[in-house]
Amino acid sequence: MKFSIRSGSPEQQRSACVIVGVFEKRRLSMAGQHLDEASGGLLTEMLRRGDMDGKPGQTLLLHAVPDVAAERVLLMGCGHERELVDSRFRTVVRKAATTLNETGAVEAVSYLAELPVKGRSQHWKLRQEVESAAQALYRFEQFKSKPETTYRPLRRMTLMVTDRQALAAGRRALAEGVAIAAGKELAQDLGNTPPNVCTPAWLARQAAALAKGQASITHKVLKEKDMEKMGMGALLSVARGSRQPAKFIILEYKGAKKGDRPVVLVGKGVTFDSGGISIKPSAAMDEMKYDMCGAASVLGVFRALGELRLPLNVVGLIPATENLPDGDASKPGDIVTSLSGQTIEILNTDAEGRLILCDALTYAERYRPEVIIDIATLTGACIIALGHQASAVLGNHSPLVHDLIRAGNESGDRAWELPLWEEYQEQLKSNFADMANIGGRPAGTITAACFLSRFTEKQHWAHLDIAGTAWQSGEKKNATGRPVALLTQYLLDRAAQ
Ligand code: BES
Ligand code: MN
Ligand code: ZN
Numbered sequence: 079m080k081f082s083i084r085s086g087s088p089e090q091q092r093s094a095c096v097i098v099g100v101f102e103k104r105r106l107s108m109a110g111q112h113l114d115e116a117s118g119g120l121l122t123e124m125l126r127r128g129d130m131d132g133k134p135g136q137t138l139l140l141h142a143v144p145d146v147a148a149e150r151v152l153l154m155g156c157g158h159e160r161e162l163v164d165s166r167f168r169t170v171v172r173k174a175a176t177t178l179n180e181t182g183a184v185e186a187v188s189y190l191a192e193l194p195v196k197g198r199s200q201h202w203k204l205r206q207e208v209e210s211a212a213q214a215l216y217r218f219e220q221f222k223s224k225p226e227t228t229y230r231p232l233r234r235m236t237l238m239v240t241d242r243q244a245l246a247a248g249r250r251a252l253a254e255g256v257a258i259a260a261g262k263e264l265a266q267d268l269g270n271t272p273p274n275v276c277t278p279a280w281l282a283r284q285a286a287a288l289a290k291g292q293a294s295i296t297h298k299v300l301k302e303k304d305m306e307k308m309g310m311g312a313l314l315s316v317a318r319g320s321r322q323p324a325k326f327i328i329l330e331y332k333g334a335k336k337g338d339r340p341v342v343l344v345g346k347g348v349t350f351d352s353g354g355i356s357i358k359p360s361a362a363m364d365e366m367k368y369d370m371c372g373a374a375s376v377l378g379v380f381r382a383l384g385e386l387r388l389p390l391n392v393v394g395l396i397p398a399t400e401n402l403p404d405g406d407a408s409k410p411g412d413i414v415t416s417l418s419g420q421t422i423e424i425l426n427t428d429a430e431g432r433l434i435l436c437d438a439l440t441y442a443e444r445y446r447p448e449v450i451i452d453i454a455t456l457t458g459a460c461i462i463a464l465g466h467q468a469s470a471v472l473g474n475h476s477p478l479v480h481d482l483i484r485a486g487n488e489s490g491d492r493a494w495e496l497p498l499w500e501e502y503q504e505q506l507k508s509n510f511a512d513m514a515n516i517g518g519r520p521a522g523t524i525t526a527a528c529f530l531s532r533f534t535e536k537q538h539w540a541h542l543d544i545a546g547t548a549w550q551s552g553e554k555k556n557a558t559g560r561p562v563a564l565l566t567q568y569l570l571d572r573a574a575q
Contacts, residue, residue, distance in 0.1 A: 079211065079212055079215060079232065079233060079234065079235060080233060080234045080235070081208050081211075081234075081235050081236075081237060081252055081255070081256055082234070082235075082236050082237070082252075083204070083236065083237050083238075083239060083245060083248045083249055083252050084187075084236050084237075084238055084239075084245075085238060085239050085240065085241055085242050085244065085245060086238065087112055088109040088112045088113050088116075088146075088148075088187075088189055088238075089112055089113055089115075089116035089117075089145065089146045089147060090147050091147055091148050091187045091236075091238075092147045092148065093147070093148045093149070093185060093186060093187040093236070094148065094149050094150060094182070094183035094184060094185050094186060095148060095149065095150040095151070095152050095178060095181070095183040095185075095186040095187070096109075096113065096146070096148040096150070096151050096152070096186070096187050096188075096189065097152045097154060097174050097178075097186055097187070097188040097189060097190060098110040098113060098151065098152070098153060098154070098189045098190075099153075099154050099155075099156040099170065099189070099190060099192075099193045100125070100130060100132040100136075100138075100153045100154065100155055100156065101132045101156050101157070101158060101159045101162075102131060102132040102133055102155070102156075102157050102158045102159075103131050103132060104125040104126070104130075104131050104132055105132060105159070106121060106122070106125075107156070107189070107192065107193060108189075108192055109189035109192060109238070110153070110189075113143065113146055113151060116145045116146055117143045117144050117145055117146055118144065118145070120140075120143055120144065121140075121143075121151075121153070124138065124140065124153075130153055130155060131155075132155045132156060132157065133155045133157060134155055134156060134157035134166055134169065134170070135155055135169070135173060136153075136154075136155030137152065137153065137154060137155065137173065137174075137177050138152075138153040139151075139152050139153075139177070139181065140152075140153070148187065149183070150181070150183060152174060152177065152178065152186070154170050154173065154174050154190065155170075156170055156193060159194065160196075162193060162194060162195050162196060163195065163196050164195065164196075164198065164206075164490055165490075167190075167193065167195045167198075167203065167206065167210075168206060168210045168490065170190060170193075171190055171206070171207050171210040171211055171214070172210050172211070172213065172214035173214075174186075174188065174190065174211070175210070175211040175214040175215055175232060175235075176214050176215070178232045179214075179215055179228055179231055179232045180228065181230075182229070182230045183230070183232065184230050184231065184232060184233045184234065185232070185233060185234040185235070185236075186232065186234075186235055186236070187235075187236045187238060188207065188235055188236065188237050188238060189238050190203075190207060190237075191203040191204050191207055191237055191238065191239065192238070192239075192240055200239065200244060200247065200248065200251070201247060201248075201250070201251040202251075202488075204237055204239075204248055204251035204252055204255060205251045205252070205254050205255040205258070206255070206490065207237055207255070208237070208252060208255025208256055208258075208259055209255050209258055209259050209262070209563065211235055212255075212259035212262075212263065213259070213262065213559070215231070215232065216263060216266060216556075218266065218267060218270040218556070220267075220271075221272065237252065253385070253386070254386065254566075254570065256385070257381075257382040257385035257386045257566070258382050258489075258562060258563050258566050260381055260382065260385065261378035261379055261380075261381045261382035261559070261562040261563075261566060262378060262558075262559030262560075262562045262563065263378075263559065264288075264374070264377060264378045264381045265371065265374040265375050265377065265378030265557065265559045265560075265562050266374075266556070266557040266558065266559045267557075268281070268284060268370070268371075268373075268374035268377060268378075268557075269367075269368050269370070269371045269374045269548065269549060269557025269559075270556065270557050271367075272367060273349055273350035273366075273367040273400075276349050276367065276370065277322045277349055277400070278322055278323065278324055278325040278347065278349055278398035278399055278400070279322065279323065279325060280349075281325065281327065281347055281349060281370065281373060281396065281398045282299045282325040282327050282398065284377065285297050285299070285327045285329055285377060285396070286299070288329070288377060288380055288381060288384075289329060291384070292380075292384035294331055294332055294333055294383075294384060294387065295329060295330065295331050295380055295383070295384055296329070296330045296332075297327070297328060297329050297330070298327075298328040299325050299326065299327050299328070300325070300326035300328070301323065301325070302314065302317065302323050302324055304326070305324065305326055305437075308417060308441075309415065309416075309417050309419075310326070310416075310417045310437040310441075311414045311415040311416055311417070311437075312414050312415075312416040312417070312422055312433040312434065312436050312437050313326070313397050313399065313417075313433065313434045313437040313438070314414075315408045315412065315414040315424065315433060316348075316354070316399050316401055316408065316427075316430045316433050316434050317399040317400070318404070318406050318407050318408055319354055319355070319400075319401065319402040319403055319404035319406065319407025319408065319427075320399060320400035320401070320402045320404070321404075322349070322399075322400050324397070324398060324399035325396075325398045325399075326395070326396070326397055326398070326438070326441075327347070327373075327394075327395070327396035327398060328393070328394070328395060328396075329376070329377075329380050329393070329394035329395075329396075330391075330392075330393050330394075331380060331383045331384070331390075331391065331392040331393075331394075332391055333383070333387060333388050333389050333390050333391065333392075334389050334390050334391045338390075338391050339391070339445075339446055339447060339448040340390075340391035340392055340393045340445050340447055340448065341390060341391070341392050341393070341447065341448055341449055341450075341451070341569065341572065342392075342393045342394075342395060342442045342445055342447040342449070342450045342451070343376045343379060343392065343393070343394045343395070343450075343451050343452075343453065343565065344372075344376075344394075344395045344396075344397075344435060344438045344439060344442060344450065344451070344452040344453070345370075345372035345373035345374070345375060345376035345377075345394065345395070345396050345452070345453050345454070346369065346370065346371075346372035346373060346397070346431045346434065346435055346452070346453070346454035346455060346456065347370045347372065347373030347396045347397055347398030347399070347434075348366075348369035348370055348398075348399060348400065348401055348430060348431060348434070348455075349367070349369070349370045349398060349399070349400050350366055350367055350369065350400045350401065350402070351366040351369040351400075351401045351428070351430065351431075352366065352400075352401060352402050352403060353401065353403075353427065353428035354401045354402060354403055354407050354408060354427030354428060354430060355403050355407050355408065355409055355410065355427045356410060356426045356427040356428040357403055357428075358428060362551065365549065365551060365555070368455060368548060368549045368557060369401075369431070369455050370398065371455050371544060371548035371549065371557060372452070372453040372454040372455060372542075372544060372548075373396040373398060374548075374557070375453050375544070375548070375559075375560070375561055375562050375565060376394040376395075376396055376453065377394070377396075378559060378562035379392075379394070379562055379565045379566055379569070380392075380394055382562065382566045383566075383569065386566075386570070388569055388570065388572075388573040389573055390569060390572060390573050392569065393442070393445050393447070395438045395441060395442055396438075397434040397435065397437065397438045399434060401427070401428075401430045403427075407427065408424055408427050409424070409427070410424060410425055410426060410427060411423070411424070411425070412424045413510060413511045414433075416433075416436050416437055416440065416533070417436075417437040417440040417441060418436070418437075418440040418532075418533055420512045420513065420532065420533075421511040421512045421513075422436075422508075422511055422512065422513055422514070422515050423508040423509075423510050423511035423513070423514045423515065424515050425508075425514050425515060425516050426515065426516045429515045429516045429526070431454050431455070431456045431526075432456065432515060432526055432529045432530055433515060435452055435454060435456075435530055435533075436529070436530060436532075436533040438452075439452065439530060439533040439534050439537075439539070440533050442537070443536070443537065447537060447538075448538070449475070449478050449537075449538045449539065449540070450534060450537050450538070450539045450540075451478075451482070451539070451540050451541075451542065451565070451568075452530065452539075452540075452541050452542070453542045453544060453561065453565070454541070454542070454543060454544065455543075455544055455545045455548055456523070456526050456541075456543045456545060457522045457523045457526050457543055457545055458522070458545060459521070459522030459523045459526075460522075460523040460543040460544075460545040460546050461545050461546040463496065463523055464494055464546055465546055466546045466547060466550065467492065467546075467547075468486075468492045468493055468494040468546075468547065469486070469491075469492070469493040469494075469542045469543060469544045469546070469547045469560065469561055469564070470493065470494060470495075470496050470523050470527075470542070470543040471483060471486075471493040471494065471495050471496070471540055471541070471542055471543075472495065472496050472497075472498045472523075472524065472527040472540065472541050472543075473498065473538075473539055473540030473541060474498065474531055474534065474535075474537075474538070474539050474540075475538040475539065475540070478538050478539070478540045479495055479540050481568060481571065481572075482540055482542070482564065482568055483495060484571070485564050485565075485567035485568040485571055486561070486564045486567075488567050488571075489563040489564050489566070489567040490563065491547075491560050491561050491562075491563035491564040491567075492564070493542060493561070493564060496523055496524055496527070497524065498524065498527055498528065498531060502517070502521060502524050502525055502528050503528050503531075505517030505518055505520070505521075505525045505528070506525060506528055506529055506532075513529065513532065515529065517529070523543050526543070527541045527543070542561060542564075544560060544561055547560045547561065548560055548561075
């Protein structure tokens, strides 16, 4: 979808549709009042007759409203004005987009950003409007032989601001929204791609394609031979069971001076996680194609970075492999040596994410990073702890953890901290190696992070567990594109410092 920004009065917009809000009970928003006056009170009349009272989720589509230039007027119920919070605003925008998508209007002019969302600026509303509208119309139909086409889909939205002075700032908000939406969409596409197509080599090619389109982004891919030479024994132990060779993908975005220390993002890229020899139950195992959503979010952020041109240096590291059972696969009891030199007893081959991440985290040190953030669908326990609302964040540097939580609150892509106390480290004791790769049932998300913390002791580091947020299960099974918005917001904040 294409977005643009404008200012002007609602009755004068020559458009297929003008979108305005209605509050409970039967109270028109500002733009609604303008349309009402122009039409000689038609809108008030409709409301009075009881066709709509402004409840959240209600919609009313009017045609040929007299003395209004647009062909249609879409009234969107917004609930009580003082209850208009972030989530409600996003729901209203999504509903407006899907409603219009099913009408003949291919283009619309929206006055929703004038609505008073509690504690939120014009900038925030415009950006969220772009993201939510784009998200609402996202479809993944590459693999359908006949796409489920909409007759005349919504293709263009013009977001209205109240006056001309607000246009310049509005354009910046719009550009951010468009960049983030594109990043999220890329992450969703990669996540949704079936695992027979989305292999480590395919993922590496997507990274190459991304870098090719952007002068500020370069890329490199290490092969298994390179990883062997370096000593990435933990990563390679996961790849043993797979016929698809593992890849180590490196992306570099250069927006600042050469010597400026980068932010390093490390994304888990398990393109299919069967559990390996510690095989998973077969129910819903297809969803383990999403086990590369950490990697997808890193690529999504790079997509956004290319458009936003932030004055930062950012490195993306993606260890990519499958985790499958095989005669040559790793076995419970195997001991491997990581790139850091520390040895690991593999007690469960299904705890593979931390094995590939630990070598990537050690590799990250060579960039002398300002901070390292890893992003991974790491533990089922995270879904039990936080559900599907928040990603878990854990780290060894509280300002970094705090900045990530703040970026989550600002972007609506939220994260919540879990403790990384010393006491939890005990659960990783091994009788035979420096550590075990699992810490038992209690606090599974925390002990996974404890494991990673042993490879980042000298760095400012944080870990995002996105097992509950990166995709949704059930009837509407889909990758969500999270946490691209959180990470991009974090980088926007850094760039503004
Ligand atoms: N990729 C999974 C984590 C996961 C599970 C994400 C379910 C989303 C939904 C990860 O590799 C894994 O299997 N983790 C194990 C760890 C355990 C063996 C310590 C888990 O969570 O069960
Ligand atoms: Mn696993
Ligand atoms: Zn996994």
